[in-house]
Amino acid sequence: MEAATSGSAPAPLGRAHLSHLPQRPPVNLSFQDLTYTVKNGKVAKLILRGINGEFRSGQLTAILGPSGAGKSTLLNVLAGYRVNGASGIISTNGEQRDLRQFRKLSRYIMQEDLLQPLITVREAMAMAADLKLGSDVTAHRKAVIVEEILHLLRLDKAKDTSSERLSGGERKRLSIALELLNNPPVIFLDEPTTGLDDVASSTCVSLLKRVARGGRTVVCSLHTPSARLFSVFDHVYVVADGRCAYQGTAAGVVPFLKELQLPCPKTYNPADFVIEVSSGEYGSHVERMVSAVDNGKCQRWREHQVEDQYEEMELEQLNAGGVQDHTYSYESTPSTQFVVLLKRMLLQSVRNRDYLWLRVGMHLFLGFIIGMLFCQIGYDASKTIFNFGFCYACIIAMLYVPMMPILLAFPKEVQLIKREYFNRWYGLKPYYAALIVSRTPATIFFSLIYLAIVYPLTSQPMEATRIVMFITVCILVALISESMGTVISSSLSVVNSVFMGPVLSVPLMLLAVYGIGSGDHPLPLLWKMARACSFMRYGLEGLIVAIYGPPRDDLICPDHVVYCEYKNPNYFVKLMGMTGVSFWMDIGMLLLMLVAMQAVGYYLLRQRLSPNYAFRAIKVIGRFVKTKISVTHKS
Numbered sequence: 188m189e190a191a192t193s194g195s196a197p198a199p200l201g202r203a204h205l206s207h208l209p210q211r212p213p214v215n216l217s218f219q220d221l222t223y224t225v226k227n228g229k230v231a232k233l234i235l236r237g238i239n240g241e242f243r244s245g246q247l248t249a250i251l252g253p254s255g256a257g258k259s260t261l262l263n264v265l266a267g268y269r270v271n272g273a274s275g276i277i278s279t280n281g282e283q284r285d286l287r288q289f290r291k292l293s294r295y296i297m298q299e300d301l302l303q304p305l306i307t308v309r310e311a312m313a314m315a316a317d318l319k320l321g322s323d324v325t326a327h328r329k330a331v332i333v334e335e336i337l338h339l340l341r342l343d344k345a346k347d348t349s350s351e352r353l354s355g356g357e358r359k360r361l362s363i364a365l366e367l368l369n370n371p372p373v374i375f376l377d378e379p380t381t382g383l384d385d386v387a388s389s390t391c392v393s394l395l396k397r398v399a400r401g402g403r404t405v406v407c408s409l410h411t412p413s414a415r416l417f418s419v420f421d422h423v424y425v426v427a428d429g430r431c432a433y434q435g436t437a438a439g440v441v442p443f444l445k446e447l448q449l450p451c452p453k454t455y456n457p458a459d460f461v462i463e464v465s466s467g468e469y470g471s472h473v474e475r476m477v478s479a480v481d482n483g484k485c486q487r488w489r490e491h492q493v494e495d496q497y498e499e500m501e502l503e504q505l506n507a508g509g510v511q512d513h514t515y516s517y518e519s520t521p522s523t524q525f526v527v528l529l530k531r532m533l534l535q536s537v538r539n540r541d542y543l544w545l546r547v548g549m550h551l552f553l554g555f556i557i558g559m560l561f562c563q564i565g566y567d568a569s570k571t572i573f574n575f576g577f578c579y580a581c582i583i584a585m586l587y588v589p590m591m592p593i594l595l596a597f598p599k600e601v602q603l604i605k606r607e608y609f610n611r612w613y614g615l616k617p618y619y620a621a622l623i624v625s626r627t628p629a630t631i632f633f634s635l636i637y638l639a640i641v642y643p644l645t646s647q648p649m650e651a652t653r654i655v656m657f658i659t660v661c662i663l664v665a666l667i668s669e670s671m672g673t674v675i676s677s678s679l680s681v682v683n684s685v686f687m688g689p690v691l692s693v694p695l696m697l698l699a700v701y702g703i704g705s706g707d708h709p710l711p712l713l714w715k716m717a718r719a720c721s722f723m724r725y726g727l728e729g730l731i732v733a734i735y736g737p738p739r740d741d742l743i744c745p746d747h748v749v750y751c752e753y754k755n756p757n758y759f760v761k762l763m764g765m766t767g768v769s770f771w772m773d774i775g776m777l778l779l780m781l782v783a784m785q786a787v788g789y790y791l792l793r794q795r796l797s798p799n800y801a802f803r804a805i806k807v808i809g810r811f812v813k814t815k816i817s818v819t820h821k822s
C-alpha cells in the first residue's frame with residue numbers, strides 16, 4: 188500500500204510548494220545546560236545531564252541514540268510537553284524562550300498517530316483548516332492550501348480514505364499534514380519512521396526535508412535509520428546517557444569517530460555504528476565523545492561537507508521574501524471552533540453505524556426485558572411494591588446504559604484531544620460545549636426508545652402530565668450518568684474507568700433507597716446528607732411522584748386477592764418516606780446535579796490537559812503514596 192502510493196524511491200527534493208501558506212519568521216532553537224530529572228517517590232533520576240545544542244531553521248535534524256538514552260525526553264522538554272523537572276536555558280532566536288509563546292509557534296507530532304476516526308483525509312484536512320486558518324482565509328484559499336499540503340505529502344490518492352483505513356505511512360503523513368496547515372515554524376516529531384518500511388521511511392524523511400526547506404525547524408527522534416535515510420538529514424544530534432555525544436552533519440559522523448580512534452567499518456551504516464558506540468558496545472567511549480563535542484557546545488562538525496548549496500539558496504530566497512508577523516493565537520473564533528467540532532462529532536456518531544445499531548438493540552432489549560418482568564402491574568394494587576421495583580430498575584438502567592459506553596470510549600478520546608489541544612487547534616470550552624451538545628440528542632432519543640416500550644407494557648397511568656414527568660426524570664438521570672462517565676474517564680485509563688464507574692454507582696444506588704419503608708420517621712442527619720448527594724434518590728422520588736402523586740385514584744385490587752395493603756397511592760408514598768416530596772424540587776436538584784457534574788467534568792479535563800499547581804501537587808502526593816504502598820508490599 189505504502190509502496191503503491193509513494194513509489195519505489197523518494198522523489199528528488201525540490202523547492203517547497205507551500206506557496207499559499209503564510210510565511211512565518213524562522214525560529215532557531217538552542218538550549219544550554221539542559222537537565223531533566225524525574226522523581227519516583229524519594230528517588231530522583233537524572234535523565235538529561237546538562238546537555239547543549241542548537242536546531243536551526245531550514246534544517247532537518249535527527250536526534251539519534253541508543254534506547255533509553257533520553258531522545259524522547261529531550262524532544263518532550265524542548266516541545267514544552269514536559270516542563271516539571273527541567274532546568275537550563277532554552278532560547279529561540281537567541282532570546283530566552285517564553286514557553287507560552289513557544290507553544291503557539293511549535294507543533295509536536297507524537298509517536299502514536301492519533302487521528303480522528305471515521306472521517307476521510309479530505310474531511311480531516313478541511314475541518315483542521317477551518318479550525319486552524321480561521322475565517323479570514325476564504326474557503327477557496329483553504330481548499331488550495333489543503334490541496335498543496337496533500338500533494339506535498341503525497342496523500343492525493345488517499346483523499347477519500349477514512350483515517351482508520353490508512354496505511355502506517357499514510358497515517359504518519361496525515362498527522363504531519365494536519366499540523367502543517369498553519370505553517371508552524373517549529374515541528375517536533377517523535378519517531379516518525381517507526382513502523383514504516385524502508386521506502387515509506389525514505390518518503391517520510393524526504394518530505395520532512397522539504398518541509399524544513401520552507402524555512403521551518405524540523406526536529407525528529409529516530410531509532411536506527413538506514414544509511415540512505417541518515418544521509419538526508421542536515422543535522423544529526425546523538426544522545427548517549429542523557430548527554431550529547433555528537434552534533435554535526437551526517438557526513439561528519441565517520442570522521443568524528445575516526446578522530447577518536449573509532450574507525451567505522453567501510454561496509455557499515457554510520458548511523459548504526461555511532462549508536463552502537465554510544466551504547467557502549469565497543470567499550471566505554473561515551474565520555475570521550477561527550478568531551479569531544481563539549482556536551483553539545485561544540486559546533487565544529489556542523490559545517491562538515493555541506494553539499495546542499497542549492498537547497499540553502501532556495502531557503503534563503505523563501506525567507507528573503509518577507510515574513511508575516513503573527514500572534515499565533517487561535518485563528519478561529521470560539522463559535523467557529525464549536526461549529527466545526529460539533530459537525531465533526533455528529534459526523535462521527537452518524538458514521539459509527541455498528542455502535543448506533545448496538546445502542547438501539549440494547550435499549551430495545553432492555554425495554555422488553557424490564558417491560559415483560561413488570562408487565563401490567565401499574566394499576567394492580569397487589570403489586571405496588573413491584574411497581575416501585577420497576578421505577579428503581581428504570582433508574583438503574585438510566586444510570587448504567589448511558590455511562591458504560593463513555594467509560595469505554597472517552598479515555599481514548601482524551602488522548603486525541605490532548606494532541607489537538609496541545610497543538611492549539613481549539614480551546615477546551617468550545618470542545619466541551621460541542622461534546623455536550625452532540626451527545627444530548629442521542630441520549631434523549633435512546634432513552635425514549637426504552638421508555639416507549641416499558642411505560643405502556645407495565646401499564647403506567649396514561650395521562651399526558653404523568654408521562655412527561657416520568658420521561659423528564661429518566662432523561663435527566665441518563666444525562667447525569669453520562670456526565671458522570673465523563674468525570675470518571677477524563678482522568679483515568681479505560682481499565683480504571685470501567686472499574687471505577689460501577690464501583691462508584693453502588694453507593695449511589697444504595698443511598699437512593701436508604702430509609703425506604705420506615706415511613707415518615709426522621710433519618711439521622713448524616714445519612715440524610717449522604718442521601719441528598721445521590722442523584723438517583725431524586726430520580727426515584729421523581730418517578731414515584733410522577734406515577735403516584737396526587738391526584739390519583741385508588742389502585743385496582745384484583746378479585747382473587749383478599750387484601751391489598753397498598754391500594755391507596757398516598758399511603759404507599761407515605762410508607763416510602765416520600766410524603767410532601769415536591770416534583771419540581773427533584774427536577775431542580777437533578778438539573779443542578781447535571782450542571783455540577785458537567786462543570787466537574789470540564790474542570791478535570793482541563794486539569795488533564797494542562798494541570799494547575801494544586802492538581803500537580805495532588806498527582807505528586809498520589810505517586811508518593813503509591814510508592815509507599817509498593818514499598819510496604821515488597822517488604
Ligand SMILES: Nc1ncnc2c1ncn2[C@@H]1O[C@H](COP(=O)(O)OP(=O)(O)OP(=O)(O)O)[C@@H](O)[C@H]1O
Pocket residue numbers: 225227232234252253254255256257258259260261410
Ligand atoms: N517518568 C519517568 N520515570 C522514570 N524514568 C523515566 C521516566 N521517563 C523516562 N524515564 C527513563 O528515562 C530514560 C530515557 O527515556 P526516553 O524515553 O527519553 O528514552 P529514548 O531514548 O527515547 O528511548 P527509546 O529509544 O527506547 O524510546 C529511560 O531510561 C527511561 O526509563
